[in-house]
Amino acid sequence: MIIPVPDVVAPAEELGSVHLVGIGGAALSGIARLMTARGIRVSGSDAQDSAMLESLRALGIRCSVGHRAEQVRGADTVVVSTAVPADNPEVRWALRSGLRVWPRSAAVQSLLLGRQAVVVTGTHGKTTTTSMLVTALLACGVDPSYAIGSTLNASGLNAAAGRDPVFVVEGDESDAAILVYQPHGAVVTNVDVDHLDFFGTAEAYADVFDTFVGRVAADGFVVCGVDDPGGRRLAAISEATGLRTVTVGRHGSATLRAVAVEPTAEGSTCQVVLGGAPLGRLALQVPGPAYVVDALAALAAGLELGQSFEALSSGLAAYRGSVRRMELKGSRGGVLVYDSYAHHPVEIASDLEAARELARGGRVLACFQPHLFSRTRAFAREMGAALAAADGVVVMDVYPAREAPVPGVSGRLVADAVPPGTTDVCFEPDAGRVAERVASMARPGDLVVTLGAGDVTEVGPQVLAQLAAGDEEPT
16 A cells, blocks of 8 residues: 655654554564654554564564454554555544554654664665674674664564664665655665566666655765666766765776675675775675675775774674575475575576575575566566576466466466576476475485565475475385
């Protein structure tokens, strides 16, 4: 549901009692934690119970399962997830009752007011970059507030209220929500093409980042990835406005650049060059060159916030990832199983490259679930081409999320788009058979990675269970 942004966003402390519709999601659960930490009375509801709701209940937050109008009574402000449908009874009651009804972006901005806000956005890598920046700042002795679209493996949290003025937030561009923020610092990892269901054209999508950069404070900074043409274009626009702009990447034009990137047993290592002069060595425990570039963006933002390279690089070296970002789910019978949120062709290609490094000569098997009918229709060919980097692929049917089915659009489009002869590929529309399919393909030494933004995340543990059952069968 698209809820309009108010003309004036009041500070969170002036919102009264706040009810969050869709409180179990990554964004609203973080808002709930942050508001509760500030002493605001918070309640919420979600369609299903979850471990996230349990963790919020432990903070004293009333979390209801199911949506009923009476659950909103007593609230002064209602914050609504974009995943909530327009006929939600709680939202309808709140609107009829004249309550303040806000989208998540307005709620986040209410928390940012009076803080030194750094908003991290971009088509790819924003969750990892946000997580890395928070981890690096903590290593510097800074205690920032933060809100991330995933859970940090180190802390088990997706949001926390810190003592210091710095507030690091992951900014979602998918519905132009970043245009609500007025940050001191902006980090744009890259500008590719996505979310055409909302924007319609690549030009309209790119325009959002142009406008966002224009909302950065005059004495603030912009960090911009320049390994892609869209990022280089945005960096030029930012520089033309007079904003302090730091470019990062492996591209020769980058101000802060990674050179001599090498895989290691744990992840990657590189030398960091600033303005042509060696700055130092960076070692990471997460695999793949894309994560090196994410780390550069986090490093640049940390330097702009006044922290030292030595302390920041030490924090980045300790970073152990976040949930669903090449997350190790386990191993069985000599088979490693990872899970990734990658759902765009560029992300698929990046994480399969990382998987290849982790496999250390073994085969890479991918289980991919397309996310959204609109994205599948727009990028099926590119998805298929990216999946060709795996040695074996199982393609699931489309995870619809908020969309209604589109005739002729299914996971088969992606499976059929894998170039013939490049890899073994099958389309399995029955979700109940996917894990068995994947497990039957795997052999000792293989690495399995599940890819997608939907419930494909459940497949990895099922594959491990299938492999375990195979181990226990009598010989």
